Amino acid sequence: MQGIIPPLITPLLDQDTLDTEGMERLVQHVLAGGVHGLFILGTTGEGPSLSYRLRRELIELVCRQVDRRVPVVVGITDTAFVESVDLSRHASDHGAAAVVAATPYYFPAGQPELIEYFTHLSKQVALPLVLYNMPGCTKLTLTHQTVVRLMDLPGVVGLKDSSGDMAEFHRLLEMTKAREGFDLLIGSEQLLAESVLFGAAGGVCGGANLEPRLYVELYEAARASDLTRVRQLHARVMALGRAVYEVGSHGSSIIKGLKSALACRGVCSDFMAEPFHRFREPQRAQLEQRLRQLDDESIAESEVRA
């Protein structure tokens, strides 16, 4: 679990039909960008909104296409323990490398209950388990005190933190740096640069669906402690976020923006699973224009560098 592992969006033709050609183009696109792994069925992948049948189909499709060139990591976050375990078996059977699980997200559970939950889950899943802190969606936080309790469980290999709480991430970095085989991945791409500069193993960056190479280069620059280059690439990550994530007004704007941008670039369909719906006009036109502007800036920049 090192480097840039994009949380792939899930291209759909309708509520329960995968856009398989779009998915294949997307996988090819990010692999061409040099990413170090793939994460499917996460938040960006609308995992919890998809039928189990479709989730299984997607696991098979991606594992077959990737064919172990990079690790495939599969989201199994669920409110039903039994379904999470089943999905982990399916992932294992088709060659995935690890599974990722956030807390169950219907009932508000206490930290001791979460410790029990992950202890039991880690015993039953069929693959190495990455913990996932995603309070924005689960409304439960894995505190650093809880992570310390969980990180020594057999089979637990890391934590993906999408809390956006960088002070807490620093606490986790301090607490886990002596723990071999437990990696910290940052979920917020705006925090990728500093996370890697201060010791994170990598990032699960949504924007890498769109511009995989940018995030790979930023990761490498940070690993190399090349601050000048880090600042330059970080500025570009911020610009991409402004262009793609801030159209529309609800929390769903990030995934909508990514899907819309990928559709603009001809990669795949922008259909979304309920409760969301793709951007319609005028948001779609807005996004297209911002994307064009972003490309122009990028070309201008390359020319300056060349």
Add this chain to the structure above:
Amino acid sequence: MQGIIPPLITPLLDQDTLDTEGMERLVQHVLAGGVHGLFILGTTGEGPSLSYRLRRELIELVCRQVDRRVPVVVGITDTAFVESVDLSRHASDHGAAAVVAATPYYFPAGQPELIEYFTHLSKQVALPLVLYNMPGCTKLTLTHQTVVRLMDLPGVVGLKDSSGDMAEFHRLLEMTKAREGFDLLIGSEQLLAESVLFGAAGGVCGGANLEPRLYVELYEAARASDLTRVRQLHARVMALGRAVYEVGSHGSSIIKGLKSALACRGVCSDFMAEPFHRFREPQRAQLEQRLRQLDDESIAESEVRA
């Protein structure tokens, strides 16, 4: 959708095995208490924590046993639209009377997105649809403005409100009283008395798993505007809550308390689905003692009345 419709707990033998005998005893127990309907796979029923296989088995079991003596209402709340629709078909096939759906609960959706979601859902579910406001678990509120937009959709027959926000419930009562065929049910049993006094159609009261007749009598007293009796029975509902729901310290204490109390009384198993676990000692002993005290008070009261 009138009267007392208990949200049944789901008796389990283990993570994925129904306690069918316990379930049958429970159904018999609440029917004997005179309830007007049954609600399965709700929050109290740990619906979102159960495998789909088990949810289907439970629907079949309860519908068969009840055999249309009272309406069976089935919770289909899910983050995956396709699974909600599928479950509604299964419920319809086996003779359920209606389905209940809260908002999807992983992504934080905006009110316009929720309006679209329920509009689409109401077209695809196979049975009359009861909306369900449950912000404590879904972290999304159905505002009264949104309910007004949804209440005229074909197939939408009511709202169960478990927000605990009684001022908002009064707004809903005012707004829907002229709307034939749209019923309001209150989810908090502490608010049953006043809800029915001011026009609600009934209540979905967890405590009715344990003492169904108490809630039925309170409902009837409120319908009859018998304030003296309402106050007396309401006091007993409060006492039951103090005895059963306030052992333990997490949000899960209500369901744990109910299951534990039903096990004490020999009705069914108290096994809980992840992420929760049944009360162990000393909570179990505490609950047993409180329950005994509650029974003693009840006997004393009956004797006074006799």
Add this chain to the structure above:
Amino acid sequence: MQGIIPPLITPLLDQDTLDTEGMERLVQHVLAGGVHGLFILGTTGEGPSLSYRLRRELIELVCRQVDRRVPVVVGITDTAFVESVDLSRHASDHGAAAVVAATPYYFPAGQPELIEYFTHLSKQVALPLVLYNMPGCTKLTLTHQTVVRLMDLPGVVGLKDSSGDMAEFHRLLEMTKAREGFDLLIGSEQLLAESVLFGAAGGVCGGANLEPRLYVELYEAARASDLTRVRQLHARVMALGRAVYEVGSHGSSIIKGLKSALACRGVCSDFMAEPFHRFREPQRAQLEQRLRQLDDESIAESEVRA
């Protein structure tokens, strides 16, 4: 502490000048409506937004005008303990009957810290102390467990609950009914009817600034267990709320609506203290129209009754 005690708005000419004539007309208006007490410098009175000089001036003005015909209750909620105590002395010196204090509201304090705070405060304030639960503004809740710890402190005479959590209010009613000299007042006027039906001592209803007699009559009907009349008057309270509180979109709409309505009726100025500002057009016109409609309905109703 019994009956209807309106939380008076504070009429202002500018940021630091009292509209003394408006204030006098307002006091006369609510006294004429038969209210049982007056509450100044509460949330509706914009207490925390006013300079200490103005708060003192207001205390003097109102106490002098009321001249002990009904009890005057003074809000001393503050983040600075010393200022709260000082204000209580000023209130005592001018003949106020009691003070009301919510939790300090800058730092997020724990329940044990709040218990210490109120213990110390109750020893130092110069008048009987009413606790005030107002989580919507203070973001701290006085739990029923905490209230039980506080209700036996010397000098503590009651609790005003504006949490809107009616289930918790029922718990408080149960727990305090045997405690002589400790009264529960409800803050949400939509909950006045049921609160008094189930044992509350009265209500601190913002709408009573506008229509004092309506709330007094509802209180009396509830005390007399006259359900038919309670339902009729409660419906009118709901109608007033729809007319006056739902113009505008921020949390400040209730106070803005009240001040604007009082200005429409010629009682006093609608100037507001920072961070708020009076309604401008088109909200002002909207409110005027709704208010006219409300009056028309009221006249029609009276004619029917006559």
Add this chain to the structure above:
Amino acid sequence: MQGIIPPLITPLLDQDTLDTEGMERLVQHVLAGGVHGLFILGTTGEGPSLSYRLRRELIELVCRQVDRRVPVVVGITDTAFVESVDLSRHASDHGAAAVVAATPYYFPAGQPELIEYFTHLSKQVALPLVLYNMPGCTKLTLTHQTVVRLMDLPGVVGLKDSSGDMAEFHRLLEMTKAREGFDLLIGSEQLLAESVLFGAAGGVCGGANLEPRLYVELYEAARASDLTRVRQLHARVMALGRAVYEVGSHGSSIIKGLKSALACRGVCSDFMAEPFHRFREPQRAQLEQRLRQLDDESIAESEVRA
């Protein structure tokens, strides 16, 4: 507004008496550590919990002692606009360099209301105004969209961000970097390193009360892009936080920890204003031990380096 500007704790002898000798020792201590300014009456300084008399006394004391060697910045955050303006005049009269204001924190105001508020405040305060984003205490966030609207107001010279939301801070850094004379200061000391590396003007770090030189050195290393040294000093900042801020269980632990640590080292009294109280045993002993361990590590480290 550049560099390290410690938010000074306020040493107290009792609820309304300044520990003037302790305060003087504290000021001397941090000035000796090379800090670039002083911030009094902020959150760490318990500003909102102090009487206005004491706030004025403190302003006079510190301004006199500092005698313009470094800028003194004064917190004027208040729910009463008039009191904020008055305090700014007092600060100006005694030679302070700027004032800092968070949003008013009783009423939940909307962003347009906050824009009006700061627009009016900036016109009336007597000194340059630093905006302060402190949602943990005010429960209101200054969004980056709002900051953009405010940053061009005459007299507004910067923003102190204590939200802990580093992604949003990066957005602010991008948006304000072209704006001369508007500085961004970070409030969370765990985020000081990366904030300065990516362009922040400095930090308002509570820990600098205790170890001013550590923070000054970290700031300078980050300005010089000396990553090796930054990592080393950042690790020490994290260690200090673990030692001092994590004793006790409430949100107040940071200020309690700082005051207790300063008392252990003989700098000043650890008395706290309501609603808080100094650490008693066993927390006090715990903190003392952790502090000793921190000192030992520090000595060991220095010896290795020497």
